[in-house]
Amino acid sequence: MTLSRRHLLRSLSLGGLTTLAACTRKSAAIADAGSGGPASFAPTVAIPDDDPPPPLPDLVCEPTADNIEGPFWKRGAPFRAQLSDASTRGIAMAIGGQVFGGDCRPLAGATLDVWHADAAGDYDNTGWKLRGRLTSGADGRWHVDSVVPGRYLNGSRYRPRHVHVKLAARGHRALTTQLYFPGDPYNDGDPWFVPSLALAQVGPGRDTPGFWGRFDFVLEAT
Numbered sequence: 001m002t003l004s005r006r007h008l009l010r011s012l013s014l015g016g017l018t019t020l021a022a023c024t025r026k027s028a029a030i031a032d033a034g035s036g037g038p039a040s041f042a043p044t045v046a047i048p049d050d051d052p053p054p055p056l057p058d059l060v061c062e063p064t065a066d067n068i069e070g071p072f073w074k075r076g077a078p079f080r081a082q083l084s085d086a087s088t089r090g091i092a093m094a095i096g097g098q099v100f101g102g103d104c105r106p107l108a109g110a111t112l113d114v115w116h117a118d119a120a121g122d123y124d125n126t127g128w129k130l131r132g133r134l135t136s137g138a139d140g141r142w143h144v145d146s147v148v149p150g151r152y153l154n155g156s157r158y159r160p161r162h163v164h165v166k167l168a169a170r171g172h173r174a175l176t177t178q179l180y181f182p183g184d185p186y187n188d189g190d191p192w193f194v195p196s197l198a199l200a201q202v203g204p205g206r207d208t209p210g211f212w213g214r215f216d217f218v219l220e221a222t
């Protein structure tokens with residue numbers, strides 16, 4: 001099950017939601033049913049069909065916080081934005097946003113290397129499932145379609161759901177970070193969770209299940 005890019009981009013174009021960019025993170029909650037279990041989602045955010053793109057918000061550009069790489073990154077992931085396929089089990093997830101440079105302007109051509117666990121909390125360490133690289137568009141936009149990652153044990157405690165991302169762009173410091181899910185009860189107490197790295201939940205839509213989240217990256221100029 002895949003959310004369409006059109007729907008995500010539409011959701012990203014909403015003025016009220018776009019103002020979440022960079023610094024302010026709303027946290028419509030995911031209500032979870034325990035570790036690794038199925039998730040239900042917060043009430044739907046209405047997604048009008050014909051909203052024109054809003055002007056860019058007044059950004060307060062603070063560089064995105066870094067976060068640990070973890071042990072499962074693999075060099076050389078294929079270039080693709082669709083990380084899941086028809087055989088992938090889990091709750092559909094569409095995430096995206098914009099990449100901004102140190103001058104607070106949308107940054108085209110940034111490379112995002114994205115990887116995350118499957119719904120059972122396992123990484124594909126032999127192949128490329130749920131791994132991909134993509135490049136931000138002319139307006140800095142990026143998006144990924146996949147499934148909501150599961151949690152996995154780190155010692156005696158589950159890590160909260162998260163998506164790993166490494167960003168690289170000419171003239172900017174490389175960034176390695178993780179995106180978290182608002183309302184995950186395992187966020188609290190996780191040694192690496194940073195509130196500013198929580199996705200802003202902007203869906204599911206009225207007719208589309210799954211999780212839609214927005215995140216805007218700000219890279220520091222070198």
Ligand SMILES: [Fe+2]
Nearest residue numbers: 070117162164
């Ligand atoms: Fe991880």
